[in-house]
Amino acid sequence: xxxxxxxxxxxxxxxxxxxxxxxxxxxxxxxxxxxxxxxxxxxxxxxxxxxxxxxxxxxxxxxxxxxxxxxxxxxxxxxxxxxxxxxxxxxxxxxxxxxxxxxxxxxxxxxxxxxxxxxxxxxxxxxxxxxxxxxxxxxxxxxx
Amino acid sequence: xxxxxxxxxxxxxxxxxxxxxxxxxxxxxxxxxxxxxxxxxxxxxxxxxxxxxxxxxxxxxxxxxxxxxxxxxxxxxxxxxxxxxxxxxxxxxxxxxxxxxxxxxxxxxxxxxxxxxxxxxxxxxxxxxxxxxxxxxxxxxxxxxxxxxxxxxxxxxxxx
Numbered sequence: 001x002x003x004x005x006x007x008x009x010x011x012x013x014x015x016x017x018x019x020x021x022x023x024x025x026x027x028x029x030x031x032x033x034x035x036x037x038x039x040x041x042x043x044x045x046x047x048x049x050x051x052x053x054x055x056x057x058x059x060x061x062x063x064x065x066x067x068x069x070x071x072x073x074x075x076x077x078x079x080x081x082x083x084x085x086x087x088x089x090x091x092x093x094x095x096x097x098x099x100x101x102x103x104x105x106x107x108x109x110x111x112x113x114x115x116x117x118x119x120x121x122x123x124x125x126x127x128x129x130x131x132x133x134x135x136x137x138x139x140x141x142x143x144x
Numbered sequence: 145x146x147x148x149x150x151x152x153x154x155x156x157x158x159x160x161x162x163x164x165x166x167x168x169x170x171x172x173x174x175x176x177x178x179x180x181x182x183x184x185x186x187x188x189x190x191x192x193x194x195x196x197x198x199x200x201x202x203x204x205x206x207x208x209x210x211x212x213x214x215x216x217x218x219x220x221x222x223x224x225x226x227x228x229x230x231x232x233x234x235x236x237x238x239x240x241x242x243x244x245x246x247x248x249x250x251x252x253x254x255x256x257x258x259x260x261x262x263x264x265x266x267x268x269x270x271x272x273x274x275x276x277x278x279x280x281x282x283x284x285x286x287x288x289x290x291x292x293x294x295x296x297x298x299x300x301x302x303x304x
Binding site: 011012015016018019020021022023024025027029030031033034036037038 | 147148151152155156158159160163164169172173176177180181183184243244246247248251262265266267269294297298301
């Protein structure tokens with residue numbers, strides 16, 4: 001493969017050389033680095049800074065754990081009971097629209113989970129459960 | 145393997161790599177210094193690593209990434225606190241050499257993975273196996289990244 005009649009390897013080499021030339025450091029800087037490295041002049045990380053960092057991480061971990069614990073279902077509410085207590089749907093009352101023979105066993109067949117629930121008995125009768133009302137658990141302070 | 149000879153051979157390559165990574169000389173020198181010092185410490189305590197250049201470039205890469213992240217987080221604050229004016233300081237003027245500035249701009253417009261691969265191979269003069277080890281990728285993935293980076297850089301530098 002060539003580009004402008006030059007093999008790609010030649011183009012790549014020329015590009016690499018251009019890059020190295022542009023980024024070339026001065027020799028004094030390189031020598032200085034070698035001398036410093038040989039004397040192992042590495043800035044030690046302050047113990048105090050490490051201690052502070054470790055403490056901060058531990059404190060944040062504890063706060064995160066406490067927050068998760070408080071938000072766990074069943075945990076005692078911390079504020080407004082309406083915000084803390086989980087919402088529970090109480091099933092609607094059933095309303096039988098057609099009488100069924102007492103001797104016929106019922107076969108439950110649910111035709112629509114979200115809308116009215118229709119139960120068809122083996123005798124052919126149908127029971128329609130209408131979602132009359134879904135309500136949350138009553139609040140202790142509310143009037144019933 | 146002689147420690148001092150290895151350091152003398154690695155130092156300019158590390159500086160080139162760090163300069164391409166960071167874009168400014170002080171940060172590049174810090175990164176290269178950290179890498180060489182870590183290599184010396186490792187060599188003296190546990191003997192020479194299997195691949196001193198892979199070791200040094202891995203440390204340099206890690207330091208530079210941290211330095212870049214710190215720069216991004218702290219730069220707005222530093223500008224406010226230092227009250228830097230519009231006049232460039234001597235170092236900025238020196239860096240405004242057309243070739244270096246143009247090359248750095250072109251490099252920094254490449255995707256990060258491609259840029260790192262190209263810097264390791266072209267500026268750091270690492271072999272494919274060592275460069276792949278530093279980046280934690282396969283040799284074929286490295287070759288692909290280097291190839292794409294070269295193509296893009298070639299186009300960018302020709303356009304200027």
